[in-house]
Structures are given as structure tokens and as C-alpha cells.
Amino acid sequence: MSEKVKVVGLEKHFGDLVVLDGIALTVGEGEVVCIIGPSGSGKSTFLRCINRLETATGGQIFVDDQEITSKKIDINKARENIGMVFQQFNLFANYTVLENIMLAPVELKKMNKAQAKAKAMELLTRVGLADKADNYPNQLSGGQQQRVAIARSLAMNPDIMLFDEPTSALDPEMVGEVLQVMKELAAGGMTMIVVTHEMGFARDVADRVIFMADGGIVEQGTPTEIFSNPQNQRTKDFLSCVL
Amino acid sequence: MNLDFTRVFSDAIPLLLEGTKTTIGIAIISILAGLLVGFVSCLMGISKNPVLRGISKAYVWVIRGTPMIVQAFFVFYAIPAVFPGVTPSAFVSGFVTLTLNAGAYLSEIIRGGIQAVPVGQTEAARSLGLSAFKTKIKVVLPQAFKIAIPSMVNQFIITVKDTSILSVISLDEIVNNAKKSIGMNYKFFETYILVAVFYLVIISALMVLSKYIEKRMNNERKG
Numbered sequence: 001m002s003e004k005v006k007v008v009g010l011e012k013h014f015g016d017l018v019v020l021d022g023i024a025l026t027v028g029e030g031e032v033v034c035i036i037g038p039s040g041s042g043k044s045t046f047l048r049c050i051n052r053l054e055t056a057t058g059g060q061i062f063v064d065d066q067e068i069t070s071k072k073i074d075i076n077k078a079r080e081n082i083g084m085v086f087q088q089f090n091l092f093a094n095y096t097v098l099e100n101i102m103l104a105p106v107e108l109k110k111m112n113k114a115q116a117k118a119k120a121m122e123l124l125t126r127v128g129l130a131d132k133a134d135n136y137p138n139q140l141s142g143g144q145q146q147r148v149a150i151a152r153s154l155a156m157n158p159d160i161m162l163f164d165e166p167t168s169a170l171d172p173e174m175v176g177e178v179l180q181v182m183k184e185l186a187a188g189g190m191t192m193i194v195v196t197h198e199m200g201f202a203r204d205v206a207d208r209v210i211f212m213a214d215g216g217i218v219e220q221g222t223p224t225e226i227f228s229n230p231q232n233q234r235t236k237d238f239l240s241c242v243l
Numbered sequence: 244m245n246l247d248f249t250r251v252f253s254d255a256i257p258l259l260l261e262g263t264k265t266t267i268g269i270a271i272i273s274i275l276a277g278l279l280v281g282f283v284s285c286l287m288g289i290s291k292n293p294v295l296r297g298i299s300k301a302y303v304w305v306i307r308g309t310p311m312i313v314q315a316f317f318v319f320y321a322i323p324a325v326f327p328g329v330t331p332s333a334f335v336s337g338f339v340t341l342t343l344n345a346g347a348y349l350s351e352i353i354r355g356g357i358q359a360v361p362v363g364q365t366e367a368a369r370s371l372g373l374s375a376f377k378t379k380i381k382v383v384l385p386q387a388f389k390i391a392i393p394s395m396v397n398q399f400i401i402t403v404k405d406t407s408i409l410s411v412i413s414l415d416e417i418v419n420n421a422k423k424s425i426g427m428n429y430k431f432f433e434t435y436i437l438v439a440v441f442y443l444v445i446i447s448a449l450m451v452l453s454k455y456i457e458k459r460m461n462n463e464r465k466g
């Protein structure tokens with residue numbers, strides 16, 4: 001398994017507050033990594049550092065051997081290969097579902113309009129929303145919006161997908177449809193880093209589960225190791241609360 | 244109280260209609276130019292360049308911090324003093340004053356609209372690889388304008404009414420022409436009732452137009 005993401009000594013401070021304290025992590029190609037942990041542990045901040053929505057205070061992040069943390073890299077170019085799905089979906093309110101998906105491929109000249117439209121319709125079919133192509137985001141349920149958001153990221157043909165608590169803002173009955181899309185994505189060999197509170201998803205889909213607390217990685221291992229036989233007391237405490 | 248409109252109608256109405264043309268004309272071009280000035284000032288105000296930001300801030304500060312009547316006098320009298328040989332007409336001075344005035348307020352209104360667009364919209368666009376510029380043009384500004392429309396319409400109405408201040412530099416708009424009519428018949432009260440009616444009609448028309456535009460934009464969105 002070749003290295004897709006490599007994180008070395010990552011630190012992030014907000015003023016005096018240390019949010020990330022020396023994170024080291026390597027993610028292989030096609031690997032699905034789930035990050036769990038209490039809120040405030042730095043999970044989301046860590047994820048957002050990987051595509052530089054947050055700038056790291058120290059340390060390095062490499063994606064496909066490119067140093068994301070370097071000032072010299074063309075971050076826009078690098079981001080084309082790193083898809084991201086947000087807790088609040090963040091679909092563009094001024095565009096239809098179809099236009100949401102087509103925007104980046106057309107603007108970044110990856111595809112012409114006809115190609116982008118064909119790709120968008122193919123992706124919408126894949127997430128089961130082809131009939132919503134001409135709707136505006138506010139006419140969709142949360143689960144539908146999140147599936148469109150996933151399709152929008154996939155339209156750029158990314159190598160890696162980052163998920164930032166993708167089901168946390170959803171009504172319970174809509175969580176399943178989003179997780180299903182993510183499962184299919186994982187089965188298709190996508191490299192995924194998922195910050196989640198869905199322990200069931202982490203157990204079923206993840207190749208590796210990472211438990212974070214206080215800005216650091218406390219424990220990591222296979223889902224079985226983490227969920228059935230946690231070693232660290234903090235992991236045990238956390239799991240006893242959520243399971 | 245004794246109101247006598249007999250002479251007022253024959254004296255005032257032709258003059259007020261003439262003034263209405265000037266009022267509407269100068270308001271329209273000043274609003275259009277003000278939109279451009281306001282948009283540019285807003286972009287300068289949110290840019291990363293501290294010099295551009297400073298210019299925008301200073302401009303808004305000066306305009307908001309001084310009464311428009313002072314600005315009108317300043318443009319009308321200061322320009323010929325600073326640039327000898329340049330004597331702008333009342334219309335040109337009025338246009339410059341109204342444009343600068345509306346531009347400063349519109350700059351703040353548009354900035355407010357931009358700030359009201361959730362940051363997640365920008366993050367989503369940037370995460371797809373769109374540049375900061377493209378994100379602004381394609382995602383943030385269209386939404387910001389939509390949010391800002393009611394406040395912008397409000398500013399347009401204020402600008403239309405502010406044209407009356409330009410009577411102090413003898414622009415032949417509604418109020419100045421009303422004064423001329425009063426000079427002929429000394430009917431202050433009756434004339435200003437007519438003036439008020441003229442403004443009410445113009446502003447009402449503007450409000451109907453803006454409602455229509457807002458409605459059409461909303462329908463478009465629903466598809």
C-alpha cells in the first residue's frame with residue numbers, strides 16, 4: 001500500500017490554545033481511516049489542516065508526496081485532488097443541484113459543459129438523486145443535500161476524500177442513506193479520512209480507527225482492536241459513553 | 244386656514260414637472276454610478292492590500308461623517324478653487340456629490356451582504372480548488388447581492404430624496420423649481436404640499452418597481 005497522506009509533527013495553535021499537539025499519521029492508498037474522539041479533541045481541525053482550510057502552526061503534511069504545508073505549492077491545484085464533505089453540507093445556495101456539481105469541473109477547465117453535465121448526472125444517479133438535478137439546495141432534505149455534496153466533491157475525481165462529521169447535522173432517519181453512499185465509495189477503493197460519531201460505520205467500514213483526545217492521537221488500530229479491546233483508559237472511558 | 248390652489252397649479256405644475264425630469268435623471272445616473280463606486284470600494288475594503296483597504300475606509304469615513312449639504316457645497320465650490328478653469332455645472336456637481344454619497348453607503352451595504360454569506364460557502368468552493376477570486380465571483384457575490392437588495396433599494400430611495408439637497412447649488416430639480424414658483428405667487432404651503440405629492444408618487448413608483456424585481460428574482464430561484 002503506497003502512502004497517500006503523511007503527517008509529521010503537526011501542530012496547530014489558536015493563540016495560546018494548543019489544538020493539535022504533534023500529530024503523526026500515515027494513510028495508505030485506498031485505506032479508510034475513521035477518527036473518533038470527544039468534541040474539542042481537535043479531530044475537525046486536523047482534517048481541515050489536510051486541505052489547508054486551516055494553516056498548520058508547525059509540522060508537515062504530505063499528500064501524494066506534495067507538501068501541503070509548504071507556502072510554495074499551488075494549493076488550489078492540490079485541493080482539486082482532495083475532496084471534502086462538511087457537516088453543514090455547504091451546497092451553493094445560488095445554484096441548482098446540477099450546477100453545484102458542474103461548477104468546479106467547468107470553472108477549473110477540467111471538463112467542458114457537456115462532459116461536466118454528463119458526469120454530474122452520472123454521479124447524481126449513483127447517489128440516487130437524478131430526479132433532483134434542477135432543484136435548489138433548500139428544496140432538499142439534509143440527507144439529500146449531503147449526498148449531493150458528496151457527488152459535488154467526486155466530480156473533480158479526487159484521490160482522497162475528507163469527511164468532517166458528515167452525518168452529525170442530519171435527522172436520524174437520514175443518516176443511513178449518507179452512510180450507504182460512503183460505504184459504496186469505500187468499497188470502490190477511495191482513500192477516505194472520516195471524522196465521525198457513527199461508531200457502527202467506523203466498525204463496519206474503517207480499515208483503521210484513530211482515537212483522538214486533547215489534540216493528540218491516543219490510540220489507533222483495527223476496528224476490532226479499538227472497539228473490542230481498547231488499551232488506553234481514555235479510549236475505554238470514551239467508548240463506554242458512546243457505545 | 245385658507246388654501247388657495249388656483250394660481251399654484253398654473254405656476255407650479257409646469258415647473259415641478261420640469262424639475263421632476265432633472266430629479267429622476269440625476270437620481271438614476273447617480274445610483275448606477277454609485278453602485279459601481281460602491282462595489283469597487285467594497286472590493287477594496289475587503290482586499291488583502293492594506294493601502295486599498297485604507298482608501299476605502301477613509302472614503303466611507305469622510306462621506307458618512309459629513310452632511311451631504313456640505314459635500315455638495317464642497318464639490319461645487321472647491322473644485323473650481325483647486326482646479327482653476329474647471330467650473331462644473333450644478334448638474335455635474337450634483338451628480339458627483341450624489342454618486343460619492345450613495346457609493347459610500349452602498350459600499351457598506353454590499354460589505355454587509357458579503358459578510359452575511361455563511362463562511363461554509365467559501366470553504367466548500369475553496370476545498371474544490373476554486374481560487375479566492377473565483378469563489379467571490381461565482382459563489383459569494385451573487386448571494387451577497389441577493390441579501391443586500393432590500394437595503395440597496397432603501398438606499399436608492401434615500402438617494403432620490405437627497406436630490407432635493409442639491410437645490411442649494413441651484414440644480415433645477417423639484418425643490419429648487421418649487422422655490423421659483425413660490426417667488427411668483429408666495430404660496431408656500433400649497434406649493435410644498437404639491438412637492439410632497441410629487442416625491443410620494445416618484446418613490447411609490449420606485450417601490451412598486453423594486454417589489455416586482457424582488458418577486459421575479461425569487462421566482463427565478465424557485466425555477
